[in-house]
Structure formats: C-alpha cells, structure tokens
Amino acid sequence: MSTPRGSSYKQLLTPALHRRFTGAAIVILILCYIEAVLIGGKSSFFWSWFPIGPTGIRTLLLFISALSVFVLRVAQLHIGARTTASPVEAFIKSLFRLNTPQTLAWYFFSAWWFSEIYVWSAPASANLGWISEGKAWERKRLNERPIYLRSVFFMLAVLQSGVHLYFDYDGITVPRTNSKPESSPEQSQKKKDPIAKVRASLPSLAQNIGLRSVCMSIFGPIIYALFIRRTAWSCSLYFATLLWELPASQLSYIPPYHISLIIRSLTSGLLLVTLWELANALFGAYVAQEPLKKEQPFTSHSKDPNGSLLDGLKGKKEVMRTFALWELVIICQRYDARRKAMFSDIDRPxxxxxxxxxxxxxxxxxxxxxxIRAFQNPTTSAAPPQQPVTIETLPHLAAPLRQENIFTNPPPPSTRREKIESSVGTIAKSYGQSPQPAKPLKFLENQRVEGQKYIGVARQKLLTQGQRETLSSSGLLGHFNDYLMRFLRTPAGYPFRKPFRRRVCTVVLGTPHSELNSIVDSIKTLNILAVASLKEDSYGKVAKDLPLLIRAYVSTTSSIEGFVSSLPVHWTDVDFSEAERKVEEVDLIVSSLKAGLRDMIEAFGMYATELGLGEGEIRTARQVAEMDHGA
Structure with missing residues (x-):
C-alpha cells in the first residue's frame, strides 16, 4: 500500500510563521502610529492625528525602525533557554559568535533611523537642525544639540544590545502542553491569546523601559562628554562640510546640556526603548503559539499528514523539530482520530x-x-602522531674531529716546536688539574647558615606567632582563598560562579540551548500512545516495544537521580545549600518519566510476563516510579 506524497513540514510551518509575523507587525504598526502622533511638531489638532498626511508618513518610517528588530529575531531565532555553566562562559561564547556584531548592527540601524525621523519631526523651536544660524552678524556653525541627541540614541542601542544578548531575547519560550484540559474555555483562550500575554507582562516591561531611559538621561551626558563628544563632533563636521560652507569651528568648552535638551533626550529615549521592547515581546508572544491552523494541526492540511509530521520530526533545524514534537503531543492529547491513524499506519517504506x-x-x-556518561567519563582525544623532524645541519666552522683512537698515548715530540708545545701544555694542565682550596666555598656556606640563624632569631623576637603563620606559604594561600571567596560572594563575583543548577541543566538539558520542551513532549507522547494502544492498536505493535520503553524509563530516571545526588559542588558556588539539588527543570523530566512508568505498569502490569518483563524488572520499575511508596 503506497501513501500519497504530502507537503514537507517546512512548507506547512513557514506560511504559519509568516502569518504570525504579520499579526505582530500589525500591532507594532499601531504602536508606531501612536508614537508618530506624540513626536509630531506643532500643527492643527486634525493633522496631528489624521493618518493620511505627515503622521501617516512618520508611522511608516517608524515601522522600519521596529521592523529591524523583527529581522534580527528571525535571523537568530532558537527554541529553549541558553545553557552554560556560568555567566562568564555565556559571555565568552557569545562574544566570538556572529550574533553579537549582528545584534549591534541592527540596533544601531534602528536607533539611527529613529533619530533621523525624530529630528525631522521636531519643531523649529527645538533647535535640532544641523546648522546653528546665530545672530545676523555671526557665521554659521555646526549645531551640537542634534549631535548629542543622536549620541544618546546610539548609547541606548549599545545598552539594548547588551540586554538583548544577556537575557537571550532570541530564545522563544514554548509553553508546555497540559495533560488535563483547562477549567474553562475563557482561561484556555486567555493563555493562547498573544495580546493577553503581552498585556500581562506590561508592568515589568514598563519598569525596564523607564529604568533604562532614566539611567541614560542621567549617565548619558557624562559618557558623552568623556568618550564620545570629540569623535561625534568630528564626524558630524566632516559630513556637514559636504553640504554647507562652514568654518573649522572648535568645540565649545561646555556641552549643550540645557534642561530642555535633557528632557527631550529622556522622552525620545523612552519612545525608542518602548518600540524595541514591545517589538521583542510581541514577536515572542506571536511565534510561541500552538502549531494549529483553524483549530487543526498544521499537518492536517497535507495530503499525507503522518508523512509531513515525520518530516518535521526528522528535520535538521531545531525550530522545525520542536514545533513538530509540539504538534505531535497535541495530536496525541486532543485529536483521537489522528492518534488512531498512527497505529494503523504500518506500510511505510x-x-x-x-x-x-x-x-x-x-x-x-x-x-x-x-x-551524563560523557560528562562523568570524558574521553581523551588521541594525540596525533608526531611527524619526524628534519634538522638541517649548520655550516662547519672548524676542522672535523679526529677519527683516530684518542685514548692511546700520543707519539713523543720529534721536532723542536713540538717539544716546546708539549712542555707548555704539561705546565698548563698541572695548574688546571691541581686541587683548589675549598675555603671560599666553605666560607660562603658558613655565612648562609649564620644568616639563616640570625633571621630566625629576629623572626622569633620581632614577630608574634600569628604573624609568623600569616607569612608562611600556607598562610598566604589561605588569605588569598579567603579574599577570593569574599569576592565571589559580591555582585561583581556572581558572573564567575558556577551554580549547581546551571551545571546540572547544562548536562541534563543539553547545550548550547535547553532541550527541555523536546524531552518533555517526547515523554508525554510515548506515555499517551503506550496507554492508548490497549484499545487503539489493533496490530499489537506497541506491546512488543513496551519492555524497551519501561527499561529506558527506569535507566534514564535512575541515571538522572544518581547524577544529581552525586554531582560535587563547584568551589565557586559559595552560596550552595542542599536544597538547591532540587532543580525545577530536571524535576519536571523525572516526574514525567515516573508518571509514564506508573501509567504503563498500571495498564500492562497483568501482561508483564507475556511481554517479556521479569518480576525483578517490574519490582524495580515500581520502586523507581515510587508506586510502592505511594501505596
């Protein structure tokens, strides 16, 4: 029996993601319209809000600034939280990846584009033009006020890039599927609605936006005056001279820190950060929706639903595999007809x-x-075979060595010259080989011993016992360790710690990003299909593999619990307590495995012998699942 060839999972997922991007873009466009009204210059009440006119143009231009955040998120999209042993390790890894310069570049572009729209929309009374006209008798000169304002936007771009990378904005948090239905349809719909999710996070977003804007309005003038001012002035002057005839004016001693400019930098920075944060929040909320189209799974619209689903499960990209697994567990939980079709689909090549x-x-x-095995028993890579080293000989600087036997007595001198050389050589050898007096060496040794004795006496008389212990090598090392532990307990030392939770998650959940959702969805899928096979698997395919599932669940659960209980604490984890051995993400996996074991044992316990499971294996499985303890 041949099945019709269906669409690939990518062909089904890509249009769905595009629709979600469009939904988020519409909400961002409304936000851009509100900001376009706020930054509009002095005009009539009607034209300040009417969309067909200057406000509509500003809205579309501001949308480009927000769209750059969407482009960045699509380019760096991944599922799951970042897993590293310490914050410093995460910083080092991100520093040498393309993500860091790419993030900076897109935020710089967004800030520059916003600054040009803001300066263009500002009224003439704001004095934000490139050229300062001055008095009638004064020459034109470069205006520093817009230079400072643009610098504030660029500083906000650097700050936002750091926050983006540190808190891993590129990661999408996929909500976990619930085995039990929601208590009410309204509650279920509220959890699915992306606007409701963003509305629930508005208090924390407002706090972050306000904090960043206020901090930049306070520290921005200091950073600008110390590090940015001269460079920004030189660059602006260079471009201004291409359009206007300006004198080579020098910087004033006092920056243009007028109260009106500081307030304007605060309000405009507030609008820019709001645009960035809401764009990020809306993108994450819309993308993290369930893989459903018209309340049906994506693959239901394919000619071969199961084939398209398998294509997604085998996909190379992380996003595709995660959404396919998410759809699979939803199908197993809610769509009985699709679940039954999986058991009857047995004729695939x-x-x-x-x-x-x-x-x-x-x-x-x-x-x-x-x-876990790879972490506990790291394999040492075999050293590459050493290549033979060829040493080139140096040029001869003297005659070659004698080849005859040098241990035989030389022939007696025959000529007068040879007799003189022999006599001189004998005298020289007698002086060189005569025993030298050992008095100087003995004298130096005595002086060293006497010096050490006097130093010891001085140390005993001048230093206390505590001071002598402090100056010893072990005492100095102890003081160094004490200062190091104090540093690690401070906020400055936090990035260098390797907390127990992070180390466990790095091993159990995988790197560089957590595979928690994929693991939990895989466990839930196997649990549901195994239990449902009692009534729906007419071919008995699942029953043959049940011993393999139970053994795998038992070994994995024991491996995780043994690893968590025996993993030694890293010396930098100065605030560790035994209560921290309970890691929420790991406990979720263990509880899912134990729940699956309980369901399978309760469903197939009476058939254990026929399936190939011994009594000892069943007893072990019950102990791991804590069934005897619960009874």
Missing part, C-alpha cells in the same frame, strides 16, 4: 508510524543518559 515515532522520541530521552 521506512517503518511503521509507531516505530519511527518511538525511535525519535526515545532518542531524545536516552540522550540524557548519554550526556
């Missing part, structure tokens, strides 16, 4: 639908044990 799903999901589960 690459294997039945169940066997392929089990292999892919079980691979995600067993990858935890593989990472």
């Amino acid at each position: 690459t294997g039945s639908m169940w066997s392929q799903v089990m292999t892919l999901c079980l691979g995600n589960v067993l990858s935890i044990s593989n990472r």
